[in-house]
Amino acid sequence: MKLNAADESFAALLRTRLPEGVVRDIEPRYLDEPRGRYAGKAGVLAAPRTVEEVSTLVRCADEACVPVVPYGGGTGLVVGQVKPDGPAPLVVSLERMTAIRGIYPDENVLVAEAGAILADVQAAASGANRLFPLSLAAEGSCRIGGNLAVNAGGVNVLRYGNTRDLCLGLEAVLPNGDIWHGLSRLRKDNTGYDLRNLLIGSEGTLGIITAAALKLSPVPVGVGTAMMVVPSADAALALLSMARDQVGEGVSTFELIHGQGLAFLSEVLPMVRQPFDHRPEWSILIELGLAEGLDPTAALERLFEAGLERDLVSDGVIAQSEAQRADLWNVRENIPEANRLVGSIASHDISVPISLIPAFVAEGQRRIAELGGLRINCFGHLGDGNLHFNVYPPQGENRADFSGVKAQVTRVVHDLVQEMDGSISAEHGIGRLKVAELERYGDPVKLAAMRAIKTALDPRGIMNPGAVLAVAG
Amino acid sequence: MKLNAADESFAALLRTRLPEGVVRDIEPRYLDEPRGRYAGKAGVLAAPRTVEEVSTLVRCADEACVPVVPYGGGTGLVVGQVKPDGPAPLVVSLERMTAIRGIYPDENVLVAEAGAILADVQAAASGANRLFPLSLAAEGSCRIGGNLAVNAGGVNVLRYGNTRDLCLGLEAVLPNGDIWHGLSRLRKDNTGYDLRNLLIGSEGTLGIITAAALKLSPVPVGVGTAMMVVPSADAALALLSMARDQVGEGVSTFELIHGQGLAFLSEVLPMVRQPFDHRPEWSILIELGLAEGLDPTAALERLFEAGLERDLVSDGVIAQSEAQRADLWNVRENIPEANRLVGSIASHDISVPISLIPAFVAEGQRRIAELGGLRINCFGHLGDGNLHFNVYPPQGENRADFSGVKAQVTRVVHDLVQEMDGSISAEHGIGRLKVAELERYGDPVKLAAMRAIKTALDPRGIMNPGAVLAVAG
Structure with a gap:
């Protein structure tokens, strides 16, 4: 379906439906991404304080066929948080929904709003003599809703799992504006399809996570x-x-x-x-x-x-x-x-079955060597089979001179990943950066199922269009 | 969509498409369930040996609009494995797909076909000095595909999680007959929607799981x-x-x-x-x-x-x-x-937030006492907030005389669960037994999303119809 830009008339409509201060002019910082390679289209910014306000925003966007980009800490590495092409979006920033709604030390549960900074969630857990084990480089500025949206990994996955393994329940706004009250503190709940895990890792394309019940561990x-x-x-x-x-x-x-x-x-x-x-x-x-x-x-x-x-x-x-x-x-x-x-020529966030890591490293080095004297920095979460395999120009040379080889480098690395039944995105997600790669390497049956689910839940395609799945037509 | 019974002509069609021995007459044991309260309609039995044969079976059923009931060990407690109403189904038993396809002790991974008996999976892990921690009363006869289909719980959830937490990847046949090759041994894979967790716990309504990569732990x-x-x-x-x-x-x-x-x-x-x-x-x-x-x-x-x-x-x-x-x-x-x-009047598989367990037990006892001198056996997985709260006639009396109070007992228990933000099915699933309860207590937004997903992936509604979601019309 053709989408419309979030323009001044849409902003005016939102202002009539929402309290003062929610709808704002968009500042440049919402249009950047950490790698500095993409610039988002400037639409309208909204900073809601409640799930009801998020619902109103999404409902208005759905009615007006305006694209919505959910915005957490802005630290994502795969361009899920800015929309560089097509109609300018309504950017929904969760920055004013930062409350820790409750801590239940006896249950090892903490309920946080999506805009809570990861480090603040960790600190709140710590204050109750509990551990919230999710830990990654951006923890001082990323927000838990974004961590959930991309199913972030980090340095404690080996023991505690990915972000999805640390979540018991969600509150979320679906693409039609409906609020799903799924903020369960339950350890066991077999009442129907796992909507929680479907939303986690869907990178804002199936709804906006507004709060989460998180699992804590003993320190x-x-x-x-x-x-x-x-x-x-x-x-x-x-x-x-x-x-x-x-x-x-x-x-x-x-x-x-x-x-x-x-x-x-x-x-x-x-x-x-x-x-x-x-x-x-x-x-x-x-x-x-x-x-x-x-x-x-x-x-x-x-x-x-x-x-x-x-x-x-x-x-x-x-x-x-x-x-x-x-x-x-x-x-x-x-x-x-x-x-x-x-400054890398190309960076890769890959995983392979753990026992194949040594073979991957050796063969990856060998194949990249064939492209000339490029340098490789290969590091990461060995225990999870997840490596960052980044390729750099030879010492003293400029990466700008190697833009021609970038696509080739990525092809070599991702082909090898595919040969080893690995993943071309272990912990960063697909965003807009890797949509074509997912189309190329993804299981076609899974991709077809994903498209069917996307269409079923978001028939107008307003939620973060262009992320994860290519926009049709 | 109107479904057709799996009759002799459908069986004849299947025989032309599949090797000898796959299509069989259905024996009575496939039509029973452990509580002995429901009898399945006798359709056609198929016992495929490969995922390709499962695919052919489902494709034929899809073309002929014949309902399909996946069949594991037959030990489920919520009537997901027999279809007592409507057109007789094609029952697809995984009993001939029992191979342990591989064990990777260095990766803590085991790949098993869906028909493998849980105890055999445990033994295979044990033989490699690893632990497959899923453990429950039926482990000698239930099959891992069924455990996955209902996201089984058991006695080790406190430490190791539910069945979904023990699964890294799936091979499955979707309702259109397509094979999803998702048998990943990866610990981290953020390439798109979480189809694995969507299938796990969907009780055969979104496809048939044919194999799984399972997570092992140190002993x-x-x-x-x-x-x-x-x-x-x-x-x-x-x-x-x-x-x-x-x-x-x-x-x-x-x-x-x-x-x-x-x-x-x-x-x-x-x-x-x-x-x-x-x-x-x-x-x-x-x-x-x-x-x-x-x-x-x-x-x-x-x-x-x-x-x-x-x-x-x-x-x-x-x-x-x-x-x-x-x-x-x-x-x-x-x-x-x-x-x-x-012999209980009514049994319940409930969970509440762990800290509310004592209040639930006390209040549940109090409310049941108001119904007369009924006996309660309340036991279970305290660490998970999951109790089996079963109600029995007074000593010496016959449960048949209490059938009139059964619905009332369940209403009392499930109302209390709802008041405490609990779950009316913690580990057994919904099956056909609890469809009406799910309609009553389930979050309407979640239910609407479930229906949309079901329709998107199974537009003709052939997969285990009547389980989890009510059949429309």
């Missing part, structure tokens, strides 16, 4: 963190297996770091303290969170000893203080920023 | 089991909180048992050894599964001591051998069978 009593040098990605995987044999679910984080990332840090963020004098080709960051009665430092030492015996590690640093722990995390957490400062 | 090194006498459901909840503070995720099972269940056991299954000489009004079964280095017996003793100090427990038995452990589990696992032998 691990003893936390231990280490970086260890490993001879290969293969060894890293074997070390992870060993760690899980030793401490079971106690392994919270297991991140792979390539020397290229450390080199980038030295180059563009020299203030970040690195743990090793030399620059290891491969290292890992491991964090254990153990129950009462277990000593995480001793467990890490035991892992290191056992790893040494089997040639799975060659060097290591176990944090002896909170400051040292922060230093180790700083290395990992600053790699994305270093990447950004260096 | 806990030290397992400890105990029954403890608690003064109230409230105390049981406080004890659970204490247990989780002490051992974190190590609490695998926390089941509430009412004295009425123990009385039923004494009455109809006297060979089941009970741990206490007296018959406590409330007791709990707890199981810990701990990592290396922790002593589960010591942890249970510590919990008992701490509980004693705060008047949360008054007596207890900690299993000192595998035989004693089996005895304690026998008590819990035989309660459903004792219930069946006694």
Whole structure:
């Protein structure tokens, strides 16, 4: 269906239906995205305070056939939050719906509005002596509704799952403006289709999440963190297996770091303290969170000893203080920023079955080498089979000169992912950036089912059009 | 759309399209259900061996507008597996698709066909030194495809989640006969809508699951089991909180048992050894599964001591051998069978927010008492907020004489559930048994979305018609 731009007359209509302050002029910051490659069309901005106001906004848009773009923290990496083409949208920002509606420590549940900043959700949980384990680089500015919309991953997925695994219930506005009151605190509820998981990860194309009941966990009593040098990605995987044999679910984080990332840090963020004098080709960051009665430092030492015996590690640093722990995390957490400062030709957020990771890394390096002396920074969530496989120009050269090879690089990487039954978007989503890639690699039966569901729930196609699925016609 | 019965001419058509042995005469056992209250219409039975054969069957049914009932182990408790009304169906039994297609211990993944018996999946995992944690009374005969179709719960949900939380990927045949190859072993995959979770729990109304990639866990090194006498459901909840503070995720099972269940056991299954000489009004079964280095017996003793100090427990038995452990589990696992032998007026599979469990139990008892001297056996998965709240005639009376009060009993229980924002089906599903209840209590916006999705994916309404959603017209 043909959509209409959110223009001044639409804004005027909204102003008659909504309290003062909800409908606003759109500022440039709502039209940017973190990679700076796309600019959103400037339509109308609305900042509702209640789910009822969100409902009114969506209902008006549905009636007027105006596209709606839900807006969280604006930190998404796949251009789901700005609409660069077609009619200018109504941008619905959740920034004024930030309440923590309730905390139920005995139930390990917290209910937050969609606009709550992830770090604030973590802090609220922490204040009740509970852990909200979702943790990722943008946690200081991303909003929980956006995390849910893209089913964000992060550094604790190994132990606690993806965002969808941390959600018990949702309140949401569907594309026709109806409010779904699904804010359940239940652990078990088998009454019909799983609308919650359908909305989670649908990137705003099936509705707007306005609040969520989130699962909390006990705070691990003893936390231990280490970086260890490993001879290969293969060894890293074997070390992870060993760690899980030793401490079971106690392994919270297991991140792979390539020397290229450390080199980038030295180059563009020299203030970040690195743990090793030399620059290891491969290292890992491991964090254990153990129950009462277990000593995480001793467990890490035991892992290191056992790893040494089997040639799975060659060097290591176990944090002896909170400051040292922060230093180790700083290395990992600053790699994305270093990447950004260096500037990639193409970046990829891929996953493969965990046991294929070493083969993926080796074969990916081999195929990219065929394209010339490009540099690869391959790092990420080894324990989840999820790597960021980013490709950079040779040292000293400018990425602008490599724009011609960008498509080819991505083709090489994604073809390999496909060969290994992997995913071309492990944790970032599809947004608008990867729609063509999804069309190319996605299972056609699944895509057809997705289109049927989209049409069923959003027959006019107003919700975040162009994201996830190509707009027809 | 009007459906046609699976008659002899349809069977003849199927025989021309499928290898010998797939299409069969239907035996009476496919038309029964465990509660013995409904009899399925006798149509045609098919027992395919491959997903391609399932696809052919569904395509033929779609073309002929013949209803399809997927059939697993036949153990479901909500009449999803037999179709008592309307045109006789094609029953597609997965009993010949029982292969374990692969085990990947390093990935903690197992791929099983839908017809694999749950106990066989558990055993295959165990053979690879891994745990497949789904565990429920019917595990010796239920099939994993059925477990997925209803999102089964069981005794380990507290720690490991519901069946949906144990599934990474699916292979399934959609209502048009298309095969979705979604058998992903990935931990992270954000490429579009969550079709997996949509199919899980849809009770065969959106397609037939033919295989699944299942998540395995490390086998806990030290397992400890105990029954403890608690003064109230409230105390049981406080004890659970204490247990989780002490051992974190190590609490695998926390089941509430009412004295009425123990009385039923004494009455109809006297060979089941009970741990206490007296018959406590409330007791709990707890199981810990701990990592290396922790002593589960010591942890249970510590919990008992701490509980004693705060008047949360008054007596207890900690299993000192595998035989004693089996005895304690026998008590819990035989309660459903004792219930069946006694014969309930009405049984309910409800959940409420965990902290409301004590209030639910007290208020439920109070309201049922107003209906006369009915007996209640209230037991189940306290840690999940999921109780089976079953109501029986007074001692010595016959349930047949109470059929007039059955609807009233259920109304009282489900009204209370609704008041507490609970669920009228926590782990058994809706099937055909609870369709009217779902219509009554379900969120209308969710129901409308469900109907839209059903129509989008199954426009002729052939897949398990009458289950979950009422058949229109």
